[in-house]
Amino acid sequence: MAENLVIVESPAKAKTIEKFLGKGYTVKSSFGNIRDLSMKGLGIDIENGFKPEYGVSPDKKKIVSDLAKLAANADTVWLASDEDREGEAIAWHLYESLKLKPENTKRIVFHEITKNAILEAIENPRSIDMNLVMAQQARRVLDRLVGFELSPVLWKKIQPKLSAGRVQSVALRLIVDREREINAFDAQRFWKIEASFTIEGREGCLKAVLDRKFDTEEDARAFLEQCTEETFTVSDVETKEGTRTPAAPFTTSTLQQEAARKLGFSVSQTMTIAQQLYEAGLITYMRTDSTNLSSLAINTAKEAITKLYGEDYSKVRKYRTKAKGAQEAHEAIRPTYIANAEVEGTAAEKKLYNLIWKRTVACQMADAIVEKTVVTISGSKLKCNFICEGEQILFDGFLKVYIEGRDDEQSEDIATLPKLEKGQALGCNNIIAVEKFTQKPVRFSEASLVKKLEELGIGRPSTYAPTITTLLKRGYVIKGDKQGSVRRYKEISLESGAISEKVKSETVGTEKKKLLPENIGIVVTDFLSANFKDILDYGFTARVEEDFDRIASGKVVWNKFIDNFYGPFHKEVDDSLSDTGHSNAQRVIGTDPASGKVIIARIGKFGPLVQKGQNDDPDKCFVGLPKGQLIETVTLEEALKLFELPRLPRTLGTIDGKEVVAAKGKFGPYIRFDGKFVSLGKSLDPYTVTLEEAGALLKADEEKEKNKVIARFEEADIQILNGRYGAYIKQGKNNFKIPRGKQAESLTLEDCEAIIAATPKK
Numbered sequence: 001m002a003e004n005l006v007i008v009e010s011p012a013k014a015k016t017i018e019k020f021l022g023k024g025y026t027v028k029s030s031f032g033n034i035r036d037l038s039m040k041g042l043g044i045d046i047e048n049g050f051k052p053e054y055g056v057s058p059d060k061k062k063i064v065s066d067l068a069k070l071a072a073n074a075d076t077v078w079l080a081s082d083e084d085r086e087g088e089a090i091a092w093h094l095y096e097s098l099k100l101k102p103e104n105t106k107r108i109v110f111h112e113i114t115k116n117a118i119l120e121a122i123e124n125p126r127s128i129d130m131n132l133v134m135a136q137q138a139r140r141v142l143d144r145l146v147g148f149e150l151s152p153v154l155w156k157k158i159q160p161k162l163s164a165g166r167v168q169s170v171a172l173r174l175i176v177d178r179e180r181e182i183n184a185f186d187a188q189r190f191w192k193i194e195a196s197f198t199i200e201g202r203e204g205c206l207k208a209v210l211d212r213k214f215d216t217e218e219d220a221r222a223f224l225e226q227c228t229e230e231t232f233t234v235s236d237v238e239t240k241e242g243t244r245t246p247a248a249p250f251t252t253s254t255l256q257q258e259a260a261r262k263l264g265f266s267v268s269q270t271m272t273i274a275q276q277l278y279e280a281g282l283i284t285y286m287r288t289d290s291t292n293l294s295s296l297a298i299n300t301a302k303e304a305i306t307k308l309y310g311e312d313y314s315k316v317r318k319y320r321t322k323a324k325g326a327q328e329a330h331e332a333i334r335p336t337y338i339a340n341a342e343v344e345g346t347a348a349e350k351k352l353y354n355l356i357w358k359r360t361v362a363c364q365m366a367d368a369i370v371e372k373t374v375v376t377i378s379g380s381k382l383k384c385n386f387i388c389e390g391e392q393i394l395f396d397g398f399l400k401v402y403i404e405g406r407d408d409e410q411s412e413d414i415a416t417l418p419k420l421e422k423g424q425a426l427g428c429n430n431i432i433a434v435e436k437f438t439q440k441p442v443r444f445s446e447a448s449l450v451k452k453l454e455e456l457g458i459g460r461p462s463t464y465a466p467t468i469t470t471l472l473k474r475g476y477v478i479k480g481d482k483q484g485s486v487r488r489y490k491e492i493s494l495e496s497g498a499i500s501e502k503v504k505s506e507t508v509g510t511e512k513k514k515l516l517p518e519n520i521g522i523v524v525t526d527f528l529s530a531n532f533k534d535i536l537d538y539g540f541t542a543r544v545e546e547d548f549d550r551i552a553s554g555k556v557v558w559n560k561f562i563d564n565f566y567g568p569f570h571k572e573v574d575d576s577l578s579d580t581g582h583s584n585a586q587r588v589i590g591t592d593p594a595s596g597k598v599i600i601a602r603i604g605k606f607g608p609l610v611q612k613g614q615n616d617d618p619d620k621c622f623v624g625l626p627k628g629q630l631i632e633t634v635t636l637e638e639a640l641k642l643f644e645l646p647r648l649p650r651t652l653g654t655i656d657g658k659e660v661v662a663a664k665g666k667f668g669p670y671i672r673f674d675g676k677f678v679s680l681g682k683s684l685d686p687y688t689v690t691l692e693e694a695g696a697l698l699k700a701d702e703e704k705e706k707n708k709v710i711a712r713f714e715e716a717d718i719q720i721l722n723g724r725y726g727a728y729i730k731q732g733k734n735n736f737k738i739p740r741g742k743q744a745e746s747l748t749l750e751d752c753e754a755i756i757a758a759t760p761k762k
Contacts, residue, residue: 005074007067007094009033009081012279013113017080020115021122026074028067030081034060035093037140042148044141046566050559052141056097068098076104079128080121083109083330084287085139085552086462088132095128102127111288112336113281135552141562142166142544146535149573150528156577158523159603167459168470169528170541174452175444175477176517176525183633185440191220192436195386197232197377198427202418205429208377208386213436217490220433224494227379227431234424235378235385243367246398248291248319249332249360252461253454255286258359260447261405263351264513266479267446268465273352274333281336282343283356287461288330289454291319293360297331300338301364309400315366334360358402365398373417377426390417435489443514446479457542468515476521480628484510519608519631531576534569590636592643599639601631610639645687653691660694662686673698713749720744720752731756 003024008014011029018027037043038055045051056064071077077100079091091107094100106125110117143166150164193210214220250258255274259265265273274286293301298316305314319332335357343353370391377386393399444452450464459467471477484507492501517525525536534540544565550556586602592612597620600611604622608631613620623642625634649663649672661672662680669686671678671694678701680686684693710720710727719730720738727744729736729752736759738744742751 003075004078005067005070005076006078006080009087009090010275010279012276016113016279016281017118020118026070028070030067030090030094031060031063033086033090033093034064035097037144043144050141050562050566052137054093054096064097067094071098071100074104076106078122078125079105079107080109082285082287083111084285084462085132085136088129089136089140092128092130092133111331112284113278114336117336131554132552134558135548138551138558138561139548141558142565145562145566146569149570150532150535153531153573153576154524154527158527159520159605162520162524163470163474164524164528164535165467165470166535166541166544167453167463167467168474169525169535170458170538171449171453171467172471172476172517172521173525173529173536174449175471175515176522178441178444179517179522179630181441182443187437187440189435189437190215191217191433193220193223193386193431193433195377195431196429197386198429199418199420200425200427204418206375206377206388206417206426207415208375208388210384211387212384214433217433217435217492221492221499224431224433224492224499226382227428227494228497228499230379230381230428232377232379232386232426232428234375234420234422234426236374236376237420237422238374238376240372241394242370242372244370244397244399245367246317246362246365246402247359247404249293249334249363250356251289251291251332252287253289253450253464255333255356256450256464257447258405259352259355260445262355263348265348265352267450268469269348270352271465273348277343277345277349277353277356280345282340282345282353283336284331284334286333288333289461290321290330291332292321292330293319293334293363294331297334297338297360298364301361304338304341305361305365309365312395313365313397313400315364317364319363332360362398362402365401366395368393368397368399369395375417375420388415388417390415392416430493430495432494433492435491437487437489437508440509443482443511443516445514449515456538457545458538460545471515471521475518476524477515477517478627479513480516482509482511482514482516484508516628517630519603519625522630522632523603531579532569532572534572587631589634589639592640599636601625601634601639603631610634610642612643648686650686652689652694655691655695655698660691660698662689662694671697676701710744711747713752716749716753718749718752718756720747729755 004021004026006014006017006021006025006027007030008017008027009030009032011031014027014029018025021027035054035056038053040055043053043055045053077098079094081087081090081094087109095105107128108121108125110121146166147163151162154162154164191214193212193214195208195210197206197208199206210223214223248254252271256267256270259270260267271286274283277283278286298318302314302316333356335353338357338360341354341357343350345353370393373390373392375388375390377388442448446468449468453459453464453467472479486505487508488503488505490501490503492499529536547556547561551558551561586600589599589601589610591597592599595612597613597617600614602609602611604611604624606624608625608629609622610625611620611622621643623645625631625642629638649661652660652662654660655673658674663670663672664686665677667679669680669684671680671689673694676698678697680689680697684697708722710722712719717732721728721730727738729738729747731752736752736756738747739755742755747755
């Protein structure tokens with residue numbers, strides 16, 4: 001009989017904790033939450049104070065049964081779920097479902113999985129905090145009410161199988177609003193003046209920018225003409241010593257942003273890897289909005305910095321949490337053992353750990369000391385000046401370890417200026433007037449969307465990743481690239497007293513891995529904005545989060561808060577369902593000049609389309625909008641071109657007497673030939689691909705298939721294959737990893753059988 005039963009959420013966490021607790025402790029996992037709102041109906045008794053109706057999910061019934069038997073035979077049950085509201089709710093659900101008794105049940109929390117933290121938690125148990133449980137329950141009930149009542153409205157008014165959510169719908173609105181800002185943006189042109197000066201007796205040039213811009217080409221040209229006989233001197237040299245301070249240690253959102261910038265990780269990928277590091281005992285809890293560091297962490301960081309870089313590089317800093325409505329007093333995300341600059345693990349785990357280690361160490365390091373120099377260059381008759389800025393690092397401080405990334409994706413060029421004196425004459429190499437354009441807003445990436453949600457006070461650390469995942473799964477947005485367009489611009493140069501001009505071109509508007517709204521996402525946003533203003537209101541959604549915080553601190557009764565919300569919301573639902581006037585995102589684009597029929601863009605049963613002819617026209621015809629084309633921006637010219645395209649599937653011709661067909665399927669456009677299906681990828685279009693292009697694609701696929709098989713042992717149904725991530729062994733439907741150090745090409749049948757036998761069964 002176990003004296004102590006410790007219950008945590010995950011097997012990995014259980015395994016790590018079991019190492020620290022001695023004899024007499026059994027550590028088991030609940031595999032997440034064991035209980036949730038019932039899926040039979042609403043799962044909430046509205047008439048009885050919004051009482052939740054909970055049920056154990058079918059896949060958790062055996063886990064609950066096993067835990068209940070262990071708990072019945074234990075002297076003490078320790079509920080050791082995470083220390084946030086969700087973790088507190090999990091502890092309460094375990095208490096209720098396992099029918100635990102208060103006299104032998106203890107709640108323990110810790111923000112890092114280390115021996116000291118676990119033993120300290122055992123020494124300081126507490127009871128379940130019902131205020132935190134009720135705050136989490138309020139969130140769950142409110143989100144169920146919103147989703148359960150709004151989704152049928154969307155099914156009736158727009159399209160089946162749609163969904164809405166309190167946070168997801170606001171996040172979607174941000175993406176849609178940004179897309180409309182971009183579409184409505186009108187770039188304004190201006191002229192920037194850049195100059196290159198020479199210094200007598202020295203090599204190289206001094207680059208400078210005029211301290212004013214011109215609105216027209218005429219003004220810019222007139223300025224260059226003014227400069228044809230100018231002489232230039234240094235009119236002022238201002239040197240100031242300044243400092244740069246390090247960024248605060250990571251919170252959930254700043255970790256997600258920086259991992260996206262520096263490692264290219266998605267928000268959900270970052271959270272998955274961070275959870276693995278936490279459960280292995282390598283970092284502190286990864287869902288936090290606190291920048292606080294413990295005294296132990298600060299002292300350990302000081303020791304590590306002094307040892308690695310010297311005492312001059314150490315500076316103790318204490319950070320205060322600035323996040324609005326920050327939850328419980330967690331620590332920032334940091335390594336559990338700061339002395340360990342590296343850890344064992346997967347390549348992704350090592351990269352993320354290294355990022356966390358650098359940020360933590362840097363925040364306890366000395367400021368960087370920089371010398372900033374601003375040089376003003378004047379002409380003898382000019383009313384404006386050229387400015388040249390430079391910076392020299394006198395002491396690198398925290399920059400030795402870490403520099404925070406930037407969202408604007410621009411490199412930070414720091415020019416080091418030569419020694420210059422006031423009154424010093426300069427030669428003019430050239431002066432160039434460059435035609436420039438104001439920049440349109442940038443689409444959200446996953447990380448910049450999280451940053452915006454946090455700024456608005458919408459959502460909490462635990463909600464960011466699932467919110468974005470839901471938007472992508474529902475097809476409301478896609479994560480993709482935007483092709484740039486070529487733009488021509490002028491350069492007018494003054495060199496050796498002569499003015500000349502060139503027309504150049506640049507590619508603008510290229511974006512990668514951005515969140516792009518789909519037509520259905522725009523339609524849903526517009527409908528909700530028109531009919532459910534509160535749900536889509538940023539301020540209202542942020543105030544709801546503040547109400548959850550007040551419930552967590554015991555200042556508000558959870559079901560009274562729900563009641564205040566539900567009355568007006570339910571009325572809006574009823575009004576919307578009874579309204580018959582909604583038109584499903586139909587937009588008249590224009591008239592077909594050939595037939596005189598109206599051209600309409602709208603959402604159809606199978607997605608967005610353009611339609612020729614009114615709905616009651618028996619001869620109306622349709623064609624689907626290509627991916628990325630929006631109902632609200634498609635032009636008449638683009639729509640008419642779509643009707644000119646051939647119907648799919650489209651026969652291209654024959655190769656060796658066999659038909660080659662281009663078509664679109666569930667997984668995108670493809671070529672069908674001789675019973676085989678080959679993806680067209682992103683570079684070829686099924687409407688325009690030629691027989692020659694298809695032939696080349698089929699040939700490349702055939703070569704790829706030939707190179708796929710390294711070896712085949714038919715008697716044992718074993719193959720050695722080349723895969724996306726390297727060589728592997730395949731037997732029947734099962735795949736097996738080839739151990740490091742073994743060459744795939746030299747493996748025998750016996751070697752393969754030994755590897756298969758040694759691989760643990762899942």
